[in-house]
Amino acid sequence: MAMLNLMLFLMSISVFMALHFYPLEAALVRSLPGFKGTFPSKHYSGYVTLEGNPPKNLFYYFVVSEKNPVRDPVVLWLNGGPGCSSFDGFVYEHGPFNFEAAKQRGGLPVLHLNPYSWSKVAGIIYLDSPIGVGFSYSVNTSYYVNGDLQTAAETHLFLLKWFEKFPEFIANPFYIAGESYAGIYIPTVASDVVKGIKAGVKPIINFKGYMVGNGVCDSDYDGNSLVPFAHGMGLISDHMFKEAEVLCKGNYRNSINVDCQKILTKIDRVLDDLNRYDILEPCFHSGELKDVANGNMSFLPESFKQLGSTERPLAVRKRMFGRAWPFRAPVEDGIIPLWPQLMRKVTVPCLDDVQATIWLNNDAVRKAIHANPESGNWSLCVDLRYTHDAGSMLSYHKNLSSSGYRVLIYSGDHDMCVPFTGTQAWTQSLGYQIVDEWRPWRSNGQVAGFIQEYANNFTFLTVKGAGHTVPEYKPRESFDFFSRWLNGQRI
Structure with missing residues (x-):
């Protein structure tokens, strides 16, 4: 017996x-082409399959925390778009590596350890969402029709299945983070997660809060933010600003006043040649681009080739093609025009994402990260049919923050795509009591931005001199506020 x-x-x-x-x-990811050395922590990647006929396959890349995997938070990272891969964050922002352009034509980028990787203090899940984005796919491409509510529901299902696959992390504090159109993704996913927790859906996720960077939120606040931002930054004259104030009466997004529309058109022309994602960065115009890394354009997706042979890609980190929200806030209800559609009508401004495209379409890289061939060629942003059907996020933020979940809303203060002026206005509109009045916060002994803390653990923070994708422009400062906030320290 x-x-x-x-x-x-x-x-x-x-x-x-x-x-x-x-x-x-x-x-398990055992090695990566372009990197020589030992990973500081374990990396995992592959698919979580959602049931269906046929099933949907959501791709993730998980970097285990380098500090204390047993106790450290686990953070889901979502890039925006909608329709943009979260490898944007992995390659260009806060992933475990910095990417250096290959010194030889046709070579792969060289990977170096990133001293400001967010994985130094947390486990990071980079998720390609929704279906059809990045390496996430289904054999039924009719599934590539998505909306906010469907994407949130499927991301929640992904998380439940992911924690079943990685049960050792279910007790870790869990957060959701992202930027740009993820300003819609995050509150809607968080709401579904909270509903699941209240309903006792297993496994019970140890959800603690979320953070949103330069995120769209509400069409009125976002849409009325550009003109005051441009004036405050010295981009338009007092005369133009006052004329717009009088003619538009504070409504800069959908006024039917003909004179208001004329002054807004004039302002648009003045701002047109700026890099809308960071007004401090140069804007590379048609015919001026120099490919410092590669002279061959054969690896580029069709959307790049349509730009013309004179428009060459730039070096690492001088890129933003397919940037998270494609052109300018606000996001209106209904079907959203994405970059591949916009490019038929407008010139893509100032943009390029060459190194990620080279690296992630390399067969050896795809094999190393377990990306299925059925997913097709990787591109940063894809042409989905996507509907904004969740409306304003104000009620989501109010419900989540008043329910005890921690919230950090941060803005690069030189982003003209989703200006901080609108974000600051809607965070104030929630009506929470100020518990820590507007003050500077520091990184490396220097003022790195400004912060205002409200009741209900709700925080608004700016990052001085940063553009739309804050960790790309200010990696050290971003790591500092990220790690402090996760640890509950005063920023």
């Missing part, structure tokens, strides 16, 4: 190992 019990015990251990460890071994 004792021998039988021992055999049953050993069999149960074997089954447990098969269920919990072997799938993780299959997802």
